[in-house]
């Protein structure tokens with residue numbers, strides 16, 4: 001199978017981006033991150049990409065006349081870099097519907113909880129872990145899913161549970177969940193690049209070797 005071209009969209013520190021990049025460098029993913037887009041000029045992810053010689057772009061709606069030119073600019077960049085898959089890694093802006101429609105089952109997102117719980121608008125960053133602790137659930141975890149037009153909603157590809165301890169703070173929980181994010185996201189990117197994920201409606205199927213499932 002030909003190598004895939006990935007675009008990463010990130011708004012923050014970019015640790016999931018680096019986790020995927022490490023597995024690419026280790027030869028475990030048949031593809032390359034060929035550009036990174038951030039809606040935040042000051043996102044550390046932009047600098048991390050530049051340090052790796054990955055073309056990095058700051059694109060914010062404010063730079064464009066209207067929503068349409070903003071969206072078209074994204075699509076132009078994605079076409080220019082011949083992108084096969086978009087990897088959202090802590091990207092805080094909603095993906096325009098036209099981009100979602102241009103890349104069906106080709107946009108991945110990672111969410112730091114077990115969807116459909118603790119997801120959707122307003123559940124981002126530390127707010128997710130605050131809500132998990134406040135509600136008193138005993139398990140949280142990691143979800144990797146395809147992106148559709150609704151926040152945190154598309155077909156789920158992979159989930160891994162993380163125990164909530166009685167003495168957890170939102171910060172301690174976030175740290176523990178993040179360790180699993182860094183294992184789960186590169187794993188799913190590998191599966192997708194190997195062609196091991198099929199999707200129909202809201203359901204996906206993993207057709208890879210069973211020993212690769214567990215973290």
Ligand code: GRF
Nearest residue numbers: 012013014015016090110112
């Ligand atoms: C992660 O917790 C991810 O699940 C969420 O945003 C955070 C991004 O962290 N969508 P990083 O920028 O990858 O370090």
